[in-house]
Amino acid sequence: MEAGAARVEATDLGRLVAFTDGVFAIAITLLVLNLEVPDVSDSRLGEELWRLGPQLLAYFLSFGVVGRFWLVHHRVFSTVGSFDPTVLRLNLLYLALVVLIPFTTEVLGEYGDTSAAVMVYAAVMALVAFVNWLMIRHVLRAGHVRAEEREATARFAGWGGLQAPGIFLLSVPIALVHPYAAEIMWILLLLVVRRQRR
Amino acid sequence: MEAGAARVEATDLGRLVAFTDGVFAIAITLLVLNLEVPDVSDSRLGEELWRLGPQLLAYFLSFGVVGRFWLVHHRVFSTVGSFDPTVLRLNLLYLALVVLIPFTTEVLGEYGDTSAAVMVYAAVMALVAFVNWLMIRHVLRAGHVRAEEREATARFAGWGGLQAPGIFLLSVPIALVHPYAAEIMWILLLLVVRRQRR
Amino acid sequence: MEAGAARVEATDLGRLVAFTDGVFAIAITLLVLNLEVPDVSDSRLGEELWRLGPQLLAYFLSFGVVGRFWLVHHRVFSTVGSFDPTVLRLNLLYLALVVLIPFTTEVLGEYGDTSAAVMVYAAVMALVAFVNWLMIRHVLRAGHVRAEEREATARFAGWGGLQAPGIFLLSVPIALVHPYAAEIMWILLLLVVRRQRR
Amino acid sequence: MEAGAARVEATDLGRLVAFTDGVFAIAITLLVLNLEVPDVSDSRLGEELWRLGPQLLAYFLSFGVVGRFWLVHHRVFSTVGSFDPTVLRLNLLYLALVVLIPFTTEVLGEYGDTSAAVMVYAAVMALVAFVNWLMIRHVLRAGHVRAEEREATARFAGWGGLQAPGIFLLSVPIALVHPYAAEIMWILLLLVVRRQRR
Numbered sequence: 001m002e003a004g005a006a007r008v009e010a011t012d013l014g015r016l017v018a019f020t021d022g023v024f025a026i027a028i029t030l031l032v033l034n035l036e037v038p039d040v041s042d043s044r045l046g047e048e049l050w051r052l053g054p055q056l057l058a059y060f061l062s063f064g065v066v067g068r069f070w071l072v073h074h075r076v077f078s079t080v081g082s083f084d085p086t087v088l089r090l091n092l093l094y095l096a097l098v099v100l101i102p103f104t105t106e107v108l109g110e111y112g113d114t115s116a117a118v119m120v121y122a123a124v125m126a127l128v129a130f131v132n133w134l135m136i137r138h139v140l141r142a143g144h145v146r147a148e149e150r151e152a153t154a155r156f157a158g159w160g161g162l163q164a165p166g167i168f169l170l171s172v173p174i175a176l177v178h179p180y181a182a183e184i185m186w187i188l189l190l191l192v193v194r195r196q197r198r
Numbered sequence: 199m200e201a202g203a204a205r206v207e208a209t210d211l212g213r214l215v216a217f218t219d220g221v222f223a224i225a226i227t228l229l230v231l232n233l234e235v236p237d238v239s240d241s242r243l244g245e246e247l248w249r250l251g252p253q254l255l256a257y258f259l260s261f262g263v264v265g266r267f268w269l270v271h272h273r274v275f276s277t278v279g280s281f282d283p284t285v286l287r288l289n290l291l292y293l294a295l296v297v298l299i300p301f302t303t304e305v306l307g308e309y310g311d312t313s314a315a316v317m318v319y320a321a322v323m324a325l326v327a328f329v330n331w332l333m334i335r336h337v338l339r340a341g342h343v344r345a346e347e348r349e350a351t352a353r354f355a356g357w358g359g360l361q362a363p364g365i366f367l368l369s370v371p372i373a374l375v376h377p378y379a380a381e382i383m384w385i386l387l388l389l390v391v392r393r394q395r396r
Numbered sequence: 397m398e399a400g401a402a403r404v405e406a407t408d409l410g411r412l413v414a415f416t417d418g419v420f421a422i423a424i425t426l427l428v429l430n431l432e433v434p435d436v437s438d439s440r441l442g443e444e445l446w447r448l449g450p451q452l453l454a455y456f457l458s459f460g461v462v463g464r465f466w467l468v469h470h471r472v473f474s475t476v477g478s479f480d481p482t483v484l485r486l487n488l489l490y491l492a493l494v495v496l497i498p499f500t501t502e503v504l505g506e507y508g509d510t511s512a513a514v515m516v517y518a519a520v521m522a523l524v525a526f527v528n529w530l531m532i533r534h535v536l537r538a539g540h541v542r543a544e545e546r547e548a549t550a551r552f553a554g555w556g557g558l559q560a561p562g563i564f565l566l567s568v569p570i571a572l573v574h575p576y577a578a579e580i581m582w583i584l585l586l587l588v589v590r591r592q593r594r
Numbered sequence: 595m596e597a598g599a600a601r602v603e604a605t606d607l608g609r610l611v612a613f614t615d616g617v618f619a620i621a622i623t624l625l626v627l628n629l630e631v632p633d634v635s636d637s638r639l640g641e642e643l644w645r646l647g648p649q650l651l652a653y654f655l656s657f658g659v660v661g662r663f664w665l666v667h668h669r670v671f672s673t674v675g676s677f678d679p680t681v682l683r684l685n686l687l688y689l690a691l692v693v694l695i696p697f698t699t700e701v702l703g704e705y706g707d708t709s710a711a712v713m714v715y716a717a718v719m720a721l722v723a724f725v726n727w728l729m730i731r732h733v734l735r736a737g738h739v740r741a742e743e744r745e746a747t748a749r750f751a752g753w754g755g756l757q758a759p760g761i762f763l764l765s766v767p768i769a770l771v772h773p774y775a776a777e778i779m780w781i782l783l784l785l786v787v788r789r790q791r792r
Binding site for chain 1: 611612615616618619620622623625626627629631636639640643653654657658661664665668672
Binding site: 017018021022024025026028029031032033035037042045046049059060063064067070071074078 | 217
């Protein structure tokens with residue numbers, strides 16, 4: 001079993017991107033499986049659906065985060081003109097971590113006020129963001145990014161790119177003491193990232 | 199984490215559309231998970247399969263509605279030549295709501311004669327249809343639709359385009375009083391929309 | 397909500413085919429969910445895995461049949477140069493029936509010696525094959541097939557094309573009396589179809 | 595129902611590859627379903643998540659193996675210029691076996707120290723690797739590989755290509771005596787394959 005060769009064609013890159021998109025599309029859709037239909041009497045259905053609030057919040061949070069990861073991947077790989085076996089391997093590791101998110105989302109939805117749930121969620125997010133950062137760094141250093149786009153892509157690979165993984169990592173020990181504080185940090189992260197773009 | 203930039207290439211749009219198609223294809227296929235294989239003795243299997251009638255109806259209803267949403271997306275985006283970060287964000291929100299449909303379908307299939315189930319189903323459909331309308335309005339106003347196609351696409355973004363979300367929204371309070379009346383409204387909606395096209 | 401227009405571009409057809417492929421890929425992969433991991437003590441695992449035999453047979457049967465439907469769709473649509481709203485609607489109905497197959501497969505795997513299970517499985521297959529035949533007939537009559545390919549595609553739309561749906565339909569009443577006889581008919585169908593090609 | 599014809603176009607090959615990619619993307623993502631959210635009191639969640647260790651290991655192992663199979667398919671089919679009905683059939687059989695991996699992974703994750711689980715896992719992997727080898731051999735012999743790429747692809751189809759299925763096959767009887775010994779063999783396989791490439 002052998003992966004990539006030195007010579008790489010554009011169609012190969014297209015197939016890598018298409019495969020990645022497929023995995024993202026499925027992982028993001030599987031998030032819905034974390035919403036379980038209650039098994040109750042008709043009269044109590046409304047009440048039980050209300051109690052799905054935390055699961056629904058976890059669903060939208062993860063949908064937003066996974067969607068954002070996809071957008072970054074989309075943005076970075078649109079500037080990439082070639083790749084090597086290391087890109088393939090990093091991308092596979094990246095996807096293996098992304099695919100864990102429907103699981104950690106379900107844990108968060110069901111045990112959102114528990115330290116262990118918040119820590120596991122944050123740890124996986126930190127790992128995804130970190131491998132993402134490593135992969136972008138690698139495609140830049142290995143010269144896979146087209147010259148005219150290097151500057152735009154370099155933004156994601158500098159110290160600023162460690163902000164997201166850093167905040168998720170920092171929220172792991174914080175969740176040990178106070179789960180909600182960690183969850184508030186994530187929301188602040190989303191707001192800060194938005195503002196920076198402008 | 200950064201989304202789109204001002205400059206947008208055709209391949210980027212292609213990848214957005216492909217990702218959207220992937221999510222739609224998965225969401226529409228997950229509808230089948232709402233049909234649960236009965237766990238009974240052999241002799242009672244036939245009877246139990248008959249009792250899946252409401253689930254099967256909910257399945258075909260949702261398959262039709264999701265399929266129709268996909269067709270509209272397909273039709274509108276075939277006239278779009280560029281996009282911006284707002285399109286990406288609206289499209290992501292739109293998909294997050296579409297992906298909820300397998301869940302609301304399962305609720306409807308199992309509790310179809312309960313107000314809460316019908317209201318939740320109708321509310322999500324109204325939201326999907328409304329965000330759809332907002333997104334089409336935005337691509338038109340921001341000038342992303344190719345000049346020669348503006349007229350065809352504008353049809354979806356006028357007051358007429360609010361008909362579907364409006365009827366779904368109206369059916370929410372109606373379902374509170376009489377669930378079946380709301381369900382009949384949806385079927386009338388499908389018939390009216392069909393007639394209008396001719 | 398509006399479907400297709402008279403004027404249809406090649407990219408639209410491409411997107412329809414890609415969406416169909418996506419649904420097929422997911423439906424065929426969901427077949428694996430019909431294999432449930434036994435929940436037993438370690439010492440009884442081997443024995444319990446053996447008892448999954450019928451589920452595994454149902455899995456391979458459905459994988460083969462769905463794969464074959466995909467091949468026919470693939471073959472026919474590679475000769476199609478345009479389409480109309482009726483094609484979209486028939487294709488959607490076709491997909492709604494194909495997506496039921498993971499459900500009927502699970503029913504067959506768990507209740508393979510029960511008339512009801514075999515009848516439901518056969519009825520859905522007959523419907524899929526019949527809608528498939530209707531759709532091919534329509535694209536031919538509406539002139540969507542490229543002139544030089546009409547003959548090759550016409551083969552699927554003649555009376556011979558009713559053989560598969562006919563045999564599945566015939567097996568429904570037969571299953572009422574003897575489930576295994578119906579199952580043997582399906583295998584004969586696969587053999588006959590193979591021979592005819594040569 | 596008829597499969598391919600003698601004449602085959604490039605777009606057909608593209609659709610076959612895209613369908614295969616779709617099935618791979620879904621199968622690899624379904625691996626996450628083998629991680630079940632524990633149903634315990636909040637205070638015991640952390641402990642129960644730790645106990646998911648074996649499932650997580652099985653997840654990463656299978657993600658790596660399926661990813662590697664995808665890479666080989668990707669590499670080989672990028673050198674293929676045409677195909678025939680036998681390729682279609684072998685590819686379908688190959689996919690039917692790949693799609694079983696989420697099931698065998700779940701069995702391995704839950705019963706990793708049981709001979710039966712390890713044997714079933716190894717047997718399916720051996721079959722996947724063997725059908726893969728047969729398919730590559732066929733495309734080479736039938737002249738579907740572009741002349742200038744024959745040498746690169748032939749590497750996968752020689753006796754060396756039987757190394758992976760052979761080791762998986764050999765690990766089946768070994769697992770009967772000692773499950774962990776078989777699991778160690780797989781890891782050695784991954785290391786050896788890596789070294790050979792250099």
